[in-house]
Amino acid sequence: MGHPDIPLSLDELRQLSLWTAECAERALPLVDDPRPRDAIAAVRAFASGGPRTKAIRTTAFAALKAAGELTDPAAEAAARAAVGAAGSAYLHPFAAATQVKHIVAAAQYAAYAEELTTGDPGAADAVVRWAVERAPDVVRDVLARYPDGTPGRSRLGELHRQIETALRQPSTS
Secondary structure (H helix, E strand, O other), rough: OOOEEEOOOOOHHHHHHHHHHHHHHOOHHOOOOOOHHHHHHHHHHHOOEEEEEHHHHHHHHHHHHHHHHHHOHHHHHHHHHHHHHHHHOOOEEOOOOHHHHHHHHHHHHHHHHHHHHHHOHHHHHHHHHHHHHOOOOHHHHHHHHHHHHOOOOHHHHHHHHHHHHHHOOOOOO
């Protein structure tokens, strides 16, 4: 039982966290609550070389609470993108499909927020393309160490699949 360990350096986690913060920030204008912004700021501090502190978890839980309190679905998705960004700092170094969500959640929810705002699935696809194009090679390298994720059958699951599939392709840069 158990999962084999995956080598995962602090520098890789920082680069992943920076990318997820950028993805989540794209959706921030859709939410008028400081808690998601605080979560992104905490994970950015880690990504910039700071320690991985309890503040990341605390602000992530606060952003999750905000998501549950918001009545606008697009704002809720934007808040969940911030939760995903903060969660990326805690990607576990064991080979479990469930860990893939820590890699793709910020981009997935940012894309969903855009779709909910515009009513256009093409808007979500554009965010997915933007996120994948911005992903540094280290994000692809880290993802490649994990088994395929388990995204589910919802629209969010489809966005997860799109992001994961694209990140598993060789970089075009």
